[in-house]
Amino acid sequence: MKYNLSEMMCLDIYLSSLTEEEYDKIRLQIKPSKTKVMPLLSWDIFNQYYFQTIEKLKIKKDIKMVKSFAEKSKWKNEIDTIFKNQDFEALIITDVEQKILWVNDGFTQMTGYSKTFALNKKPYFLQGIHTSTSTKKRFRNRLNDLKPFTEIITNYRKDNTPYECEVKIIPMYSENVTHFLAIEKQVV
Numbered sequence: 001m002k003y004n005l006s007e008m009m010c011l012d013i014y015l016s017s018l019t020e021e022e023y024d025k026i027r028l029q030i031k032p033s034k035t036k037v038m039p040l041l042s043w044d045i046f047n048q049y050y051f052q053t054i055e056k057l058k059i060k061k062d063i064k065m066v067k068s069f070a071e072k073s074k075w076k077n078e079i080d081t082i083f084k085n086q087d088f089e090a091l092i093i094t095d096v097e098q099k100i101l102w103v104n105d106g107f108t109q110m111t112g113y114s115k116t117f118a119l120n121k122k123p124y125f126l127q128g129i130h131t132s133t134s135t136k137k138r139f140r141n142r143l144n145d146l147k148p149f150t151e152i153i154t155n156y157r158k159d160n161t162p163y164e165c166e167v168k169i170i171p172m173y174s175e176n177v178t179h180f181l182a183i184e185k186q187v188v
Helices: 005-016 020-029 040-073 079-083 105-111 133-145
Strands: 090-095 100-103 149-156 162-173 177-186
Touching: 040 079, 040 090, 040 100, 040 105, 040 162, 040 177, 090 105, 105 177, 133 149
Parallel strands: none
Antiparallel strands: 090 100, 090 177, 149 162, 162 177
């Protein structure tokens, strides 16, 4: 008798429900499968591949959302170039007044704040007691320059734990700057 994988699983369940007496009666009728069983290690390899694939799909989805904003706002920035070889956890799009219009799922994972909570707020709510005053001042000045820049700032999660965050700010423009894109990742 030859069994496929699902039949073997069902057989295992069935056999585990038998008493010793019942099992002894049918034991000789059960023949081991000639099918090779995958070692448990192969599941680890599969899981690693699976989660890498999921991460890549999330990144593609995030970039697609930024491209959607770019199309609606008629941005002249080259989106593919912005994200080429770019490593990020969180993405934030704000208007020129710095009110948050969109955040990705990575923002929620990194900060603990929901998307709904973040919308229409300025990113200041992420700052706290150990956020450097000089860093905040540099941020304001560099935002006013309307040029791309990178800063590391101490931010705070919803549970009030601090983390160092590398923030790349890119002014997004059509004729003039209309939005800012923040590309963020936690500095370890």
